[in-house]
Amino acid sequence: GLRGQLLVILLVAGVATIVALTVFIERGLNRPIRLFLASMTAVERGDLAATPPSMRRDEMGELAVGFTRMLDRIRESHEENARLLEEIRRFNQDLQRRVDEATEVLADRNEALQQANELLFDLTRQLRRAEHFATMGQLTATMAHEIGTPLNAVSLHLQLLARSAALTAADRHRLGIIDQQIQRPVKTIHEFLAAARVEPRPRQRVDINVLIRNVTTLMGPALGAKGIVCDVRLAEPLAPIRADEHQIQQLLLNLLGNAVDAMPGGGHLRIETASGGGFVSLTVTDSGPGIPPELRERVFEPFFTTKGAAGTGLGLAVCRSIVEGHRGTIELASQPGPGATFVVRVPAHSEGVDG
Ligand SMILES: Nc1ncnc2c1ncn2[C@@H]1O[C@H](COP(=O)(O)OP(=O)(O)O)[C@@H](O)[C@H]1O
Numbered sequence: 001g002l003r004g005q006l007l008v009i010l011l012v013a014g015v016a017t018i019v020a021l022t023v024f025i026e027r028g029l030n031r032p033i034r035l036f037l038a039s040m041t042a043v044e045r046g047d048l049a050a051t052p053p054s055m056r057r058d059e060m061g062e063l064a065v066g067f068t069r070m071l072d073r074i075r076e077s078h079e080e081n082a083r084l085l086e087e088i089r090r091f092n093q094d095l096q097r098r099v100d101e102a103t104e105v106l107a108d109r110n111e112a113l114q115q116a117n118e119l120l121f122d123l124t125r126q127l128r129r130a131e132h133f134a135t136m137g138q139l140t141a142t143m144a145h146e147i148g149t150p151l152n153a154v155s156l157h158l159q160l161l162a163r164s165a166a167l168t169a170a171d172r173h174r175l176g177i178i179d180q181q182i183q184r185p186v187k188t189i190h191e192f193l194a195a196a197r198v199e200p201r202p203r204q205r206v207d208i209n210v211l212i213r214n215v216t217t218l219m220g221p222a223l224g225a226k227g228i229v230c231d232v233r234l235a236e237p238l239a240p241i242r243a244d245e246h247q248i249q250q251l252l253l254n255l256l257g258n259a260v261d262a263m264p265g266g267g268h269l270r271i272e273t274a275s276g277g278g279f280v281s282l283t284v285t286d287s288g289p290g291i292p293p294e295l296r297e298r299v300f301e302p303f304f305t306t307k308g309a310a311g312t313g314l315g316l317a318v319c320r321s322i323v324e325g326h327r328g329t330i331e332l333a334s335q336p337g338p339g340a341t342f343v344v345r346v347p348a349h350s351e352g353v354d355g
């Protein structure tokens with residue numbers, strides 16, 4: 001009857017409602033949630049471009065918009081991170097390159113420093129050796145003179161004495177022994193001198209004027225070619241000196257050589273001699289640039305040179321050594337204006353004194 005129909009209708013309506021609800025839930029909630037889950041999984045895998053589901057106007061739609069915005073922000077911050085990382089990488093690279101460069105420069109400097117050190121060490125050793133030899137040379141020359149000369153005289157007189165007829169055979173024998181004993185140190189000195197390669201040449205009466213004339217005649221053409229006018233003013237007569245002629249000639253050559261070096265474009269050279277007060281003086285003046293006050297003493301130091309590889313720095317050191325070996329002095333005269341003047345003073349040779 002009617003109740004049965006109503007029941008059927010209600011049943012159908014109920015089923016329809018359930019179906020409709022199911023469809024609604026499925027389409028309105030489950031599906032978007034599944035899609036969300038799918039895009040979240042994609043994001044989790046690192047796919048930040050995954051787009052969330054449909055743009056609906058309900059809460060699901062708003063959720064999707066919010067989700068998209070969040071993804072955009074994450075993507076932006078990822079990109080920013082990547083950019084910063086790249087910047088840091090480049091900075092590191094740059095830093096590494098600079099450190100490498102600096103290390104290389106440092107290594108170069110270190111090497112240069114080490115070479116300079118070795119050079120300095122070498123030079124110091126050479127200097128010490130040169131000083132040692134100079135001292136040895138002076139010492140041996142002094143020894144030869146102070147010991148050798150009187151011993152030779154003693155030996156000579158012993159030999160003369162041995163010829164005397166008044167001597168007994170025993171006396172003669174004793175004199176022979178004395179002479180033999182004296183010969184020993186004389187021989188030792190000779191060997192010592194030979195080892196030091198210093199050959200003391202005999203001192204003789206030397207007229208400096210004669211040496212100057214020889215040297216200037218020798219150097220004349222070279223001086224002329226360099227545009228150097230040479231003015232020689234010799235005092236006549238000049239007191240002789242007792243000297244090693246070769247050394248005095250060397251002294252002259254060194255002083256003239258320096259004067260020539262100082263006037264590469266030509267100039268005036270004056271050589272003067274004078275005597276008086278028991279001394280003979282030699283003055284060499286040039287019209288070069290002169291020597292600055294702070295170098296006045298240094299120029300006499302061995303190895304001091306301002307000529308770089310062209311100089312040895314020994315010229316004036318040798319001059320001083322020679323002059324002092326002759327009990328004289330050498331100095332740089334102070335003078336206003338340019339030019340350099342070297343003054344050498346050596347004791348005059350006094351007759352009768354055999355020294
Ligand atoms: N007549 C001069 N004029 C200017 N400077 C000089 C003169 N003579 C010497 N000097 C200076 O003294 C230095 C040392 O001289 P020297 O001992 O002869 O060595 P070198 O001639 O080998 O340099 C020279 O390098 C130079 O600077």
Ligand SMILES: [Mg+2]
Nearest residue numbers: 257258315316
């Ligand atoms: Mg010189």
